[in-house]
Amino acid sequence: MRSLILGGARSGKSALAERLASQSGREVVYVATAQAHDAEMAERIAHHRARRPAHWRSVEAPLALAATLREHAHPQRCVLVDCLTLWMSNLLGSDDEQRFVAERDALLEALPALPGEIVLVSNEVGLGIVPMGALTRRFVDEAGRLHQALAARCERVLFVAAGLPLALKGNIE
Secondary structure (H helix, E strand, O other), rough: EEEEEEEEOOOHHHHHHHHHHHOOOOEEEEEEEOOOOOOHHHHHOOOOOHHHHOOOEEEEEEOHHHHHHHOOOOOOEEEEEEOOOEEEEEEEEOOOHHHHHHHHHHHHHHHHHHEEEEEEEEEOOOOOOOOHHHHHHHHHHHHHHHHHHHHOOEEEEEEEOOOOOEEEEEOEE
């Protein structure tokens, strides 16, 4: 089962993903994509770590997500990735312009063949106004294209607002 969970900031998408991972009955590997470039982000990361069960294994993958998923996916595991938009930010902000395209393509190619359960969390950023600046417009465009491609490859796609999940594809539970 592949699940994509989308929502805005503080919508409850991570909490839902963590609940689904806990209910999977499988060993959970939590793949974190965030990097603590400042104190505020370090605090957010610490908050996420504190609410995860201690027995979950955590792996940091700020760039090479497909390779990390191939390494950790297993029929008896649920791999939870939080979050794809931070991963995209890391890649789009790198000096290598082609790295994002290569890593995105690797993720899309790897996802259908991964064993076990995969839960992907991402921010839906395309519901607001068109952003100013070429990089922010590219980010919104790339996120939208990535979400569409992932949704086509996932059996379940959920949208979360105000802590309430809405099934776009598949079932909530």
